[in-house]
Amino acid sequence: MSKYAAILAAGAVAFLTACAPGSAATPGGGSEDGRLRVVASTSILSDVVKNVAGDAATVTGLMPPGVDPHTYEPRLHATRDIAYADVVFTNGLLLEPQSLTRTVETTARPGAAVVELAEQAQRYGFSPIPLVEDASLDTVWLGLKVATKGDLPPTAVADFRLTGARGPGEAAAFVLGTFGTPEVLFNTRDRVDHKDVTTLPTDAHTHVSWAFSEPGVYELDFRADVRPSVDATEVRESVERTVTVVVGNDPAQAAPGKQVIDHGHVDIATVVDGESSDIVLRGDAPPDLGTDEAVIAVPNTTLQPIPPQREFRFLGQPGQETYLLPQAVLGRHVHGELDPHLWHDVSAMKAVVQVVRDELSAADPANADAYAGNARGYLAQLDEVDEFMSAAIQSIPEENRNLVTTHHGYSYLGRAYGMKIAGFVTPNPSVQASPRDLMALTRTLENLDVPAVFLEPELAGKSNELTETAKTLGVRVCPIRGDSLDPEGSGEARSYVEFMRANGASLSECLKGRE
Template sequence: MKRLIAAAALLTVTTACSPPPALSAGDGRVQVVTTTGILADLVRNVGGDRVVVDAIVPDNADAHAYEPTLRDVRNIVYADVAFSNYLMLEAQSVIKALDANLPDGVEQISLAEGATKYAAEIIPLVEDVSLDTIWLGLRVAGRGERHGMTRSTDVRLSVTGVSGPGELIAYLTGSFGEPAVFVSGGAGAMDLPPDAHTHMSWAFTEPGVYRLSLRADSGAIRLGEGTVTFAVGVDPYGVLPGAAVLRDGHTDITVDVDGSQLYLYSDDGRRDAFDRTVIEVPAKGLREVPAGPGFRFLGRPGTRIHQLPQAVLGRHVHGEIDPHLWQDVGNAQAYTELIRDTLIAADPAGAAAYSANTDRYLRELTELDDHVRAAIDAVPRSDRYLVTTHDAFGYLAKAYDIPVAGFVTPNPAVEASLADRRRLTETLRNLRIRAVFLEPNLRARSSTLVEVAGRLGVRVCDIYGDAFDDRVTSYVSMMRFNADSIRTCLT
């Protein structure tokens, strides 16, 4: 019997030992499962008629937040080969489902990590820290190898107590605007994989001093505990005499799995002990609870609360390397070569076919690279800027020399402030931006960008990042579309 684990719900079921006909490559073809449609398309080009490929994350879905279905898990169980992007692109539920359910002896290949051996170039994930309040998230530092941890391991950060004059609420705003609460009513817990961090929103219903007590565990392994202090709308320097006050930049509440301790970690490398630090939530952080039933846990619509905003849309659990390598066609070629060698190892009889398919596809990708470069080069240097809603285009910017002027990602938990609109307006006006670019599945959630662009006469154009749809159904068509959209809209 096989044990199928749908990681999102920790659902366990049993099935007969023989695969169901719909999932069986009874004609001898290699069954391949990938995490995303982009990877599936690359595998089909290399594998040709010798492979059957299923993608876990469907078109139009968000790989950062997708929850696998039982059907997805069944595909994993009967796979001969599995490919993920990883570098924490995919939701942890997808990775856990993949790692827990692959048959014994079937290797899972993380393409973004393995492709560096084929000359793929990786770049750091650069995040916008232009907020006028501190950007506070959660982090797991280290890989925990001495504890036997893997990428599927859960490190749980649990709330053990909350004190303060009102309620402290911490939550994530998902990629489609749905909130997921971490702390509410004095309780809560969140799981993160090793060497990852995520962004959070923090809300406080009354001004005053709050203390949040936390404990970190991984199974039976105790990893530390401590209490974080917040000064909300009050003088932070009188709360803990002599303590450091954190008021801006990017800081994470951090579980160090190698050192078994908790501390506050900032992007400049600074580590601050909980008991010698105060996090300031200033009076300028006052916001109104938005309308709509999705945010009733914050209070009645229109009620004013103090908030440290999430700033980046989506759950956005990630590491330190930008995982969107395929936006540089040269990196997609490295993926292709790694896919070829993996399929040859799994199916030596198909070596000649895989090599021939790869040679053909690499030539096609070289032509694609030339097309993307020529299209972007056609945009005058003074007009060559990207303003988008998603930080998925760093590789496109670096490979094809088109600077990213900004990521405009309004936090759907609150209305955009006057300062937000002013910064956006100044960016578009000062750089004389001709067009802004939205991923089609994010357009409905980008009202601020659309509104400001419309007022300034700036075009709103499409660009694709992580997923296909009915219009763009392959990697080559996606990259051609993006290049042509940039050239058409910016010239």
């Protein structure tokens, strides 16, 4: 952002704030009634912070209930709220999208406390779970990743560009959204040009689907440009490498002498260490492989028909076949190395409460006793919720404590209360599930004799073949809350306490066994 643009933006925020009906904001921080002004990113965190703040502070939530925190885009009112806040609480661990992180970094006023709660909660015993994803597919997962060791600002990003491609057919990379709509990242069918680029924040990773129209050897040229922020034009680091992919052929014969990567979770990773940069192939276990040392294998078992929906015409005509490496996790999942979904473990949120108490007291010492008293009362409520969750899960026969759901973010629930994360049912009404997808789901439900699968309320009725498979097997489809409180006027989980009690009750009632 230019200096002139920044001045205009600041002026707009000040003008809108001054003109907003009932606005209590003052440019020096605090509000007209003298109370501390606090902002929290997600609806869950907003409720938790309000319980600790009580009447001593004004708390504003950036994301309304019902909004997915992974995809939230800040509006002007959010920029205004951040600009006048004394304390800004975010979840951290790359839960919030880069656009919100960048807005907080550039908008929070000097002297305001900006607190990433998941990181700070570790001083009160919270232990984050590493994101070691299931690599049980019989093909490789091929994602994109940015790994940094150098002195880069937290707003830094890396642009992955496809600059050239050689092979017997066309190649494409895309991301499937939650409802099955593809977002194209790279595509050689319309020639390689400026559109073949995607941007990731530093120390982040995303899943990608890859499609190849013909068998043979493909050479894909990538360039990674590292910039201080998404708005910056300055390139701090730049590196180019070629990734080789062998499709439908024997990779040992097509690329003799190179290591074959044909399973597990592997990323095309930009590595920035402050002195030099590289693009490598990084798996779940070290060491990294140079792009000239290894090839990605795409077997003939990945061959499948192109979906009939118009959105997939970038792959070819309906009925034609393509070799597809699936992204495995539906949706644009951009995340770091640690799972950010800590709120599914009440004990983790008790650590968050203590951090909130400390930060509010440091920003507003005159009301420290009030914050401490509110925190004590709220922690007592959370103790009861924690006991309720433990009892709810213990009421489920041990052989039925298998969680199959649409969402990948329940590892903390599993660790805290003894649930096994057995698999994911992924609603995808825009793209017909393949016979192999349905077979895998069927085998999971049959082999584990799962009484119920779980969908977030906002996805109920939108899962098509996948929930139909559950119903065909006599498996119930039950609700589970994921990343947000229920919107006003819908649902029973309007607070964090209600959110956890609703999930515990649903799990207990639905998994006790078949009637």
